[in-house]
Amino acid sequence: MSAVDQTEEPVIRVRGLVNRFGAETVHDGLDLDVRRGEVLGIVGGSGSGKSVLLRTIVGLNRPFEGKIEVFGHDVLAMSDRQMRQLEKRWGVLFQDGALFSSLTVAQNIEVPIKEHFSIPLSLMDEISAVKVGMVGLPEDAGEKYPSQLSGGMRKRAGLARALALDPEIVFLDEPTAGLDPIAAGAFDELIRDLKASLGLTVFMVTHDLDSLFAICDRVAVLVDKKLRVGTLEQLLKDNHPWIYSYFHGPRGRAAQHSEADAVSKQGARSAAPV
Amino acid sequence: MATVAATLVEKEEPGGFVLAAAGEWLVATAAELDRRLRAVQVPSGKRVTLDLAEIDRLDTAGAWLLLRTEHDLTTRGNAVEIRNLRSNFVPLFEQVRTGGMVVPAPHPRPAHHTLAGFLAKIGEISLGLVARVYSLLSFFGVICITTARVLRRPRRLRITALVAQMEQAGVNAVPIVGLLSFLIGVVLAYQGADQLRRFGAEIYTVNLLGVGILRELGVLMAAIIIAGRSGSAFTAQIGTMRVNEEIDALRTIGLDPVEVLVIPRLFGLMLTLPMLTLCANLLGILGGALMAWATLGITPPQFTRQLQSALYPWTFWIGLVKAPFFAFIIALIGCYEGFQVSGSAESVGRLTTLAVVEAIFFVIVADAAFSIVFSVLGI
Numbered sequence: 001m002s003a004v005d006q007t008e009e010p011v012i013r014v015r016g017l018v019n020r021f022g023a024e025t026v027h028d029g030l031d032l033d034v035r036r037g038e039v040l041g042i043v044g045g046s047g048s049g050k051s052v053l054l055r056t057i058v059g060l061n062r063p064f065e066g067k068i069e070v071f072g073h074d075v076l077a078m079s080d081r082q083m084r085q086l087e088k089r090w091g092v093l094f095q096d097g098a099l100f101s102s103l104t105v106a107q108n109i110e111v112p113i114k115e116h117f118s119i120p121l122s123l124m125d126e127i128s129a130v131k132v133g134m135v136g137l138p139e140d141a142g143e144k145y146p147s148q149l150s151g152g153m154r155k156r157a158g159l160a161r162a163l164a165l166d167p168e169i170v171f172l173d174e175p176t177a178g179l180d181p182i183a184a185g186a187f188d189e190l191i192r193d194l195k196a197s198l199g200l201t202v203f204m205v206t207h208d209l210d211s212l213f214a215i216c217d218r219v220a221v222l223v224d225k226k227l228r229v230g231t232l233e234q235l236l237k238d239n240h241p242w243i244y245s246y247f248h249g250p251r252g253r254a255a256q257h258s259e260a261d262a263v264s265k266q267g268a269r270s271a272a273p274v
Numbered sequence: 275m276a277t278v279a280a281t282l283v284e285k286e287e288p289g290g291f292v293l294a295a296a297g298e299w300l301v302a303t304a305a306e307l308d309r310r311l312r313a314v315q316v317p318s319g320k321r322v323t324l325d326l327a328e329i330d331r332l333d334t335a336g337a338w339l340l341l342r343t344e345h346d347l348t349t350r351g352n353a354v355e356i357r358n359l360r361s362n363f364v365p366l367f368e369q370v371r372t373g374g375m376v377v378p379a380p381h382p383r384p385a386h387h388t389l390a391g392f393l394a395k396i397g398e399i400s401l402g403l404v405a406r407v408y409s410l411l412s413f414f415g416v417i418c419i420t421t422a423r424v425l426r427r428p429r430r431l432r433i434t435a436l437v438a439q440m441e442q443a444g445v446n447a448v449p450i451v452g453l454l455s456f457l458i459g460v461v462l463a464y465q466g467a468d469q470l471r472r473f474g475a476e477i478y479t480v481n482l483l484g485v486g487i488l489r490e491l492g493v494l495m496a497a498i499i500i501a502g503r504s505g506s507a508f509t510a511q512i513g514t515m516r517v518n519e520e521i522d523a524l525r526t527i528g529l530d531p532v533e534v535l536v537i538p539r540l541f542g543l544m545l546t547l548p549m550l551t552l553c554a555n556l557l558g559i560l561g562g563a564l565m566a567w568a569t570l571g572i573t574p575p576q577f578t579r580q581l582q583s584a585l586y587p588w589t590f591w592i593g594l595v596k597a598p599f600f601a602f603i604i605a606l607i608g609c610y611e612g613f614q615v616s617g618s619a620e621s622v623g624r625l626t627t628l629a630v631v632e633a634i635f636f637v638i639v640a641d642a643a644f645s646i647v648f649s650v651l652g653i
Contacts, residue, residue, distance in 0.1 A: 101618035117301055123308045123335075127301070130338045130370055147617030165301060166333035197365035198334070 011036050017066035028225035039202040041212045044222030050205045090169040091162030097154035099146040105157045106142035112164045131160040152183040172204040188214045209255035282310050290321030296328030299336025318351040327358035337370045413610045420532045435538035443504040444546025451496050455554035459561025467570050476570045481584035483562035492555035493593045497600040501633035505608035509629040512612025513622040540605040547601035600637050607633045
């Protein structure tokens with residue numbers, strides 16, 4: 001976790017974000033900096049607006065107020081053309097993959113490539129096969145349709161599609177939710193390997209304490225409609241009631257212990273409740 | 275992307291071949307590089323060096339191209355060495371390499387371009403058709419059994435659901451059914467008057483209208499609109515519930531999905547389609563009457579008198595009696611196709627289309643069958 005450059009301009013900068021749905025305020029003056037090359041975990045109670053934050057940054061939800069910059073460009077003031085250029089530089093993995101159900105996995109991966117570049121079909125098949133291999137799917141998975149895959153495989157396929165254009169940022173919405181502990185551990189390891197080899201910046205919404213301890217450089221906690229950002233050590237000392245019970249509840253303690261005792265990350269995860 | 279530069283230089287040196295790659299090896303330049311790499315001619319058995327010192331940027335596509343070249347040259351019997359790979363690209367190289375050096379097989383061509391393939395396709399479609407008829411019949415059987423069970427114990431009939439279905443499929447459809455029937459009446463009167471005027475028999479426009487709408491068009495219009503409106507909704511609702519595993523949830527709670535979902539829809543439609551037919555008949559005749567008044571000067575009292583003389587007592591009932599049967603067909607097919615949904619959201623759309631087409635088809639087939647029966651009975 002050394003690649004984080006503290007001095008550089010943040011890749012994502014959110015200032016004074018306000019999101020409102022009817023009378024309900026979800027975010028109220030929220031600030032966030034995401035640095036290049038880090039894995040940032042977003043945690044918070046159910047319904048606290050973690051996914052809304054992700055959707056707002058990638059432009060799927062227009063905020064009530066606030067400023068969002070990605071790579072120094074104001075996302076909210078962009079023309080469609082600039083937005084398309086920006087979309088080449090990030091990839092999004094939705095909960096449960098959000099694969100196009102009428103296309104095979106290989107075709108799903110080819111959709112963004114086809115959209116942005118003109119590349120011969122044979123090479124496109126090769127690139128999608130490489131991506132299928134990189135996310136740890138078996139060779140024959142490329143020919144299958146999403147409904148023929150298990151939940152964990154769909155997530156991997158979704159990640160392969162998110163990585164199709166070698167993006168600089170990947171947004172992950174609960175990547176390990178619904179996976180068995182071993183698969184979740186393998187997924188964490190995959191994210192870490194890909195980050196190391198591709199220099200990814202990872203924005204990860206998660207409920208999974210083990211993921212936080214295993215791969216996140218910094219953690220942002222959504223409490224009281226704002227974010228509290230810090231390293232795990234800092235947040236463990238935070239005495240906000242929600243944050244305290246999150247990290248010091250039985251599950252939080254178990255995850256900390258297993259991380260401390262871990263000989264290998266894999267072994268740690270199978271001992272911890274998920 | 276004209277600004278991105280990637281180059282590949284071939285040199286023959288004393289020690290063997292050198293391929294020097296430089297610039298930005300990215301997905302944006304991959305198409306061009308792919309073409310050039312495939313054009314590289316190296317005689318087998320030579321030493322080949324891939325010199326990567328000048329590569330500035332590299333992504334998965336670029337790494338794949340380099341590794342594929344290495345792989346191809348090795349399998350052709352060359353000794354390949356990769357030189358000067360920058361240390362920050364090493365993890366990416368390893369990632370792509372461990373991902374598997376699999377060159378995907380070209381997609382197999384479908385076999386039905388041959389005669390045997392064509393015949394096989396016909397056989398496949400026929401068998402599929404037989405299987406569908408069989409499963410539709412068994413669904414029909416299930417519905418009959420469930421209906422019998424519900425009728426024996428009427429408390430099992432879900433009144434709230436039934437009334438909700440009657441509102442959705444019936445009451446809410448009144449405006450569209452009424453409007454379209456009114457327009458059909460207008461069109462029919464206009465065309466009929468135009469033709470009959472040549473024989474001086476304009477007054478028989480009323481007979482044409484009365485018999486045409488009451489016997490056939492009213493009920494047919496209502497059934498076709500409802501097939502498009504409610505038949506499709508049934509398939510989409512039940513299909514989405516299948517995708518969300520809601521049907522399975524019903525089963526595990528001990529509820530019978532057919533009883534909960536199909537029976538209220540079936541009964542609701544069978545009760546409301548006759549009423550919609552009545553509404554279609556009324557507005558169709560009204561439209562025709564207004565048109566007859568406007569173009570032929572047939573006043574409403576004249577129209578009523580002529581209409582009474584044109585109709586047998588049963589003309590009205592002949593149209594109406596068909597409505598519950600058509601409703602049964604529409605609900606049966608709509609619900610059946612909903613239960614056929616499996617897995618993906620895409621199949622919901624496909625089966626919804628299929629349900630509407632099949633429902634309209636069978637409604638018209640049934641109408642033809644009724645015509646034959648009535649003509650044999652002489653009414």
